[in-house]
Amino acid sequence: MVDRIAIVGLGLIGGSIGLALKAAKLHNVEVVGCDVSRQALLEAKRRGAVDRTEGSLREALKGADLVILSVPVLATKDVLQVAVPFLKEGVVLTDTGSTKARVMEWAQELLPPNVSFVGGHPLAGKETSGIQGAEATLFRGAVYALCPQPSADPEAVKVVGWLVESVLGARAFFVDPHEHDGLVAGISHLPIILSAALVSCTSQSPSWREMSKLAATGFRDISRLAAGDPTMNRDICLSNRESLARWIDVCIQELQEYRRLMLEESPALGERFNKAWEQRALWMLDREGKANERTLPDLPSAGERMSSLFFGDWATKRAHQMMEGPKRPAEPKK
Numbered sequence: 001m002v003d004r005i006a007i008v009g010l011g012l013i014g015g016s017i018g019l020a021l022k023a024a025k026l027h028n029v030e031v032v033g034c035d036v037s038r039q040a041l042l043e044a045k046r047r048g049a050v051d052r053t054e055g056s057l058r059e060a061l062k063g064a065d066l067v068i069l070s071v072p073v074l075a076t077k078d079v080l081q082v083a084v085p086f087l088k089e090g091v092v093l094t095d096t097g098s099t100k101a102r103v104m105e106w107a108q109e110l111l112p113p114n115v116s117f118v119g120g121h122p123l124a125g126k127e128t129s130g131i132q133g134a135e136a137t138l139f140r141g142a143v144y145a146l147c148p149q150p151s152a153d154p155e156a157v158k159v160v161g162w163l164v165e166s167v168l169g170a171r172a173f174f175v176d177p178h179e180h181d182g183l184v185a186g187i188s189h190l191p192i193i194l195s196a197a198l199v200s201c202t203s204q205s206p207s208w209r210e211m212s213k214l215a216a217t218g219f220r221d222i223s224r225l226a227a228g229d230p231t232m233n234r235d236i237c238l239s240n241r242e243s244l245a246r247w248i249d250v251c252i253q254e255l256q257e258y259r260r261l262m263l264e265e266s267p268a269l270g271e272r273f274n275k276a277w278e279q280r281a282l283w284m285l286d287r288e289g290k291a292n293e294r295t296l297p298d299l300p301s302a303g304e305r306m307s308s309l310f311f312g313d314w315a316t317k318r319a320h321q322m323m324e325g326p327k328r329p330a331e332p333k334k
């Protein structure tokens, strides 16, 4: 039974959870918000993301049955340390941090046995930080990774599952914390580094003034993640450094390979782009729940129409070619 929910950290994610909780119109459930930023407290109240705000953690946690920590990853340890004496017996605790192994270690080390910790990570977000960008629907349809402490009460896991699926409209994905960090390093954290590295290397060029005038949508799209909150990005890297370092090595090798194939004018360069095109198209089909479209050539024309709708005619034609196998460039005439 949840009567009071405390959200610690009323930024983009904490604020969005608050808005979703309020939009769910739960009966007799009070949502209390806490943040170190006075501005965030005022804005959370103004936007109706919480019923009440508290500047002190002690007051915010008083009587809370469910506590949601939504602060930068490295601040989570400090918040846990300070929170322990004020937690109600049997409280359910969760977080939203982008990395999980370190957070789970801190929870194990700091929390008493009568507290159940279920680590969480919504695979949804924006590059803008702060409650100004918060939205009640931010998590709708998104995957939400959950890592229950082995000792967590099964009822506590149900409570967090209810929050994720019934209130936020996300899909719970239970995963081991180390596995989580290894997986997200490649698809979520490496892209942040690549985006920031692209901006660093181009903007440090002596030609940047001229180059920047030519930079258009491609540069804008790839540099989007570099616009993320610097504290959040630093904390993500530092709390997932081993996995991320491995992915950076793999990526450097891949870039070297592209460089070699390009300088050698190798036909394999086109095949590599073909392969990347194919993998992205398949990922998009899976993402849209259209995995069956993988068998496009065997599908009736309705399937093709669906594919055209999603990817356009050019992409559908390309998918057909792909199923037939990549076409190699014609041999030069002797």
Ligand code: NAP
Pocket (backbone or CB within 6 Å): 008, 009, 010, 011, 012, 013, 014, 015, 034, 035, 036, 037, 040, 070, 071, 072, 073, 075, 078, 079, 096, 097, 098, 099, 121, 122, 123, 124, 125, 126, 127, 128, 129, 130, 131, 229, 232, 236
């Ligand atoms: P955010 O917009 O920067 O909000 C964090 C809020 O927590 C800020 O208001 C911050 O105040 C406050 N705060 C910092 N230390 C605190 C403390 N000790 N006690 C109470 N409040 C504190 O960050 P966010 O984007 O919501 O991210 C929150 C968490 O969700 C992070 O762990 C992040 O890794 C994770 N996450 C983010 C995204 C995303 O796309 N943004 C997606 C998934 C998960 P100040 O600004 O004054 O420091």
